[in-house]
Amino acid sequence: MPQQASRTARIEARIAPGALLLVKRAAELQGRSISDFVVAAAQEVAHRTIDEAQMIRLSVQDQRRFVELLLKPPGSCAGPEARQEGSSPFDRILQMTGSFLIEPLRSNHDRTDFTCGVDALDRYFREQAGQDVRRRATACFVALEMASDRIAGFYTLAAGGVLLAQMSVRLAKRLPRYPTVPVARLGRLAVALAYHGRKLGGSLLWDAIERASRSEVAVYALVVDAKDEQAESFYLHHGFVAFGDTSRSLILPLPKRM
Ligand SMILES: CC(C)(COP(=O)(O)OP(=O)(O)OC[C@H]1O[C@@H](n2cnc3c(N)ncnc32)[C@H](O)[C@@H]1OP(=O)(O)O)[C@@H](O)C(=O)NCCC(=O)NCCS
Numbered sequence: 001m002p003q004q005a006s007r008t009a010r011i012e013a014r015i016a017p018g019a020l021l022l023v024k025r026a027a028e029l030q031g032r033s034i035s036d037f038v039v040a041a042a043q044e045v046a047h048r049t050i051d052e053a054q055m056i057r058l059s060v061q062d063q064r065r066f067v068e069l070l071l072k073p074p075g076s077c078a079g080p081e082a083r084q085e086g087s088s089p090f091d092r093i094l095q096m097t098g099s100f101l102i103e104p105l106r107s108n109h110d111r112t113d114f115t116c117g118v119d120a121l122d123r124y125f126r127e128q129a130g131q132d133v134r135r136r137a138t139a140c141f142v143a144l145e146m147a148s149d150r151i152a153g154f155y156t157l158a159a160g161g162v163l164l165a166q167m168s169v170r171l172a173k174r175l176p177r178y179p180t181v182p183v184a185r186l187g188r189l190a191v192a193l194a195y196h197g198r199k200l201g202g203s204l205l206w207d208a209i210e211r212a213s214r215s216e217v218a219v220y221a222l223v224v225d226a227k228d229e230q231a232e233s234f235y236l237h238h239g240f241v242a243f244g245d246t247s248r249s250l251i252l253p254l255p256k257r258m
Pocket residue numbers: 116117118121187188189190191192195196197198199200201202203226227230231232233234235237
């Protein structure tokens with residue numbers, strides 16, 4: 001039988017002492033050398049990353065197929081105007097969901113030319129967001145335009161708490177009598193000027209609601225301190241209600257679990 005040449009390449013990496021201890025401990029538990037453990041772990045994450053990317057692409061294709069079936073069920077004969085590309089609300093939804101990918105901010109995302117029209121938000125995103133994520137002060141998610149890989153929008157989300165006493169009677173009566181209520185705080189949300197008015201702001205907001213709802217740590221509601229009247233009207237438009245004594249503090253209770 002021909003002998004398969006098993007060539008290996010060498011990689012070098014620097015690691016902080018604390019992280020090395022952690023890896024060493026895990027490698028010992030699996031009875032592996034550190035380098036075997038690191039290579040196996042890297043391969044596992046690489047497979048998962050590639051699978052996830054493929055799943056997202058497939059789900060976009062599935063959405064298109066789903067809409068096609070809705071517009072033209074098997075055996076039916078939809079009129080030509082219904083099938084014309086870009087003509088139906090479904091097509092517009094597809095254009096939106098098929099064009100952008102919302103994912104956690106990474107160090108290799110290019111944030112340098114992000115411009116949403118509000119200086120403070122642009123400066124925060126370009127200069128501060130990465131550091132806040134590294135220090136676990138917040139999580140940050142970005143909407144990437146798939147065709148160009150440009151960042152079209154972002155939002156930040158952090159764990160927080162609000163006093164039960166700040167809640168309206170209507171909300172408070174559905175809650176247990178603990179002094180604080182666990183919430184997720186939407187710190188900042190912005191869409192780059194070039195993408196305004198294309199439902200991306202709304203999509204980012206719903207993505208935040210989705211992520212907060214899926215959290216394994218209990219989160220009762222999403223809260224936001226709207227920075228001005230326009231931002232306030234954006235959140236009110238999406239179902240938030242005022243709470244507390246501070247002006248422009250808004251809350252959106254999340255759907256009940258099961
Ligand atoms: C506010 C902002 C995020 C909206 O994003 P957008 O992508 O342009 O908005 P969308 O296209 O997603 O709008 C979705 C819906 O919200 C509505 N909407 C958008 N801005 C609104 C506002 N200021 N007040 C009320 N409704 C608003 C739209 O009419 C649309 O309604 P519909 O779904 O019923 O048709 C965007 O304008 C922005 O980044 N502004 C600068 C930063 C900012 O003010 N951030 C807010 C909080 S920090």
